[in-house]
Amino acid sequence: MKTCLQLVTCFSLCILSLHSCSRQQDLPGPLSSSPVVTEAAGSLRTVFWDGDASRGAAAVWKVQNIEGQGTITAVHDGVNGKIWRFDKPVGSHRTEGHGAKGYQAAEGSDIYIGWRSKLVMSVNEVTNALFQWKAYGGDMQQNFPIVIKTTGGQLRLFHFAPGKIGTELWSVPVAADVWQSYVLRIKVSRDASVGFIEFWYNGQAQSLKTGGQRYYARTLDADYCDPKWGVYGADASAITNYVDRLRIGSTYADAAP
Template identity: 30%
Template sequence: MKKLQLVLVAFTLFAQPISAEIIWSADPNKSTKVSDYFKRFDDGNYPQDYCVKKGDEKGVPSSTVSVVNDAKYGKVWQINKPIGRKRGEFARFEGQLNSLSPKEGDDIYIAWNWKIDTVDGAKINKEITVFQWKSAAPHNQNYPINMEYDGDLTLNAWGPDYVGNKSYSSRRTVLWRKALPQNEWVSFIVRIKVNKDDFGGLVEFWFNGEKQQLDNLESKKYQVKLSADKTTMYHRTDDGKFVYPKWGAYNKKSCKYNVNAYFHDMKVGTSLQSVLSGNGK
């Protein structure tokens, strides 16, 4: 009887599902092929990606992605978005080698190391988007969460517009802000619990390995709900047909910059512990 009990205990232990693991990563040491890790690279060469008027991208080089050797981390991804281009972004987790498609109810931890600079040394003083938690059209939010940089880095939430008459600026709330110099590596972890209900989703944020307090620092018509200790925000995080990440440099304010964005140790885990190594710890 005791022997049978031991066998049952052992079976139970080994039969438990893995609850804390890396479920996606993009390591240029294993492959430098963008399509192995991402659905695509958006180089800004689209009719709708004009900076001033339709067609003004003619003669402007497209954005590019490459792998470069960094003094601190070795091989890292580098996105370059030239002046006159609106966009240079990795899009979506669905690669040929490593693939992940977020869905309603998922609870994931997205982690990466990042730095930014300009090729000509110009100061970035207009907000450019460097990360988007994007929704596929038709949508009510377009991007439920994003990060923007203008010398300060901000984490922002965007409320839904169900009737189609609210401006983007009125639906933005700035949750976190920090001054960051160019050409300095920092790390991020963003926990997202994916949910379509108003205030049903959950977001938490770590900067350089330390969990950050969030607040409605700058808002107009929309504010998120916050936990008592302000380290957890409640917000609609699932929108449109599906949601997915984008990393790089984007928006019309970015058109004036020849900007590089660098990425290292990009990964997604099912727990905080699974993604902490290499991201501020």
């Protein structure tokens, strides 16, 4: 009798133990004290500088570089809201906005510069620059490492090496009175084996005349380089350059207009 009672007690304890184990397996483990952030690849973005005209000239430009009677104004566009208007009248040499106030690229920076532009001018106009990646300070060897300009009815992208030796990287026929979009990726470096340029036009990555979609080159000169937009050259002509959605960011998605 005692033996039977012991067997029943042992069996009951086993059942209770199994039930307890089953319940413990249903309980969640301890929660981590650190939150888990899940993001799609490439979705984490940073805008270093926003040159939107709605912010006003004082917040966007380091200097308004005007030689002659030109003007830089924020005007209202019926579709795009406030945009920048660079007017260079006949007899004026340049009307350029020197950015990017509040941001400075340095050796090793990997940046994307994006904007939209609409040119009001003859498609055969010869300009010195509509965009510059311009050097400032001492020991200047390149002056303007990257330039977008018009010559011979073509919109052209150049890199200038020390000694102002130019290499044409890309060109398309000039399109007047039409919005076009641009994104430049610049790996900023004085070392020509480290620095490089990539370029998107109207949302499409461009193959360069030097081969491939990346051009290795010295992209940092003097003390520092800054972007400039507007109109430089073509003194005998009146030119207006509308520019919108200026940004500098850490990814293409940050900068793409």
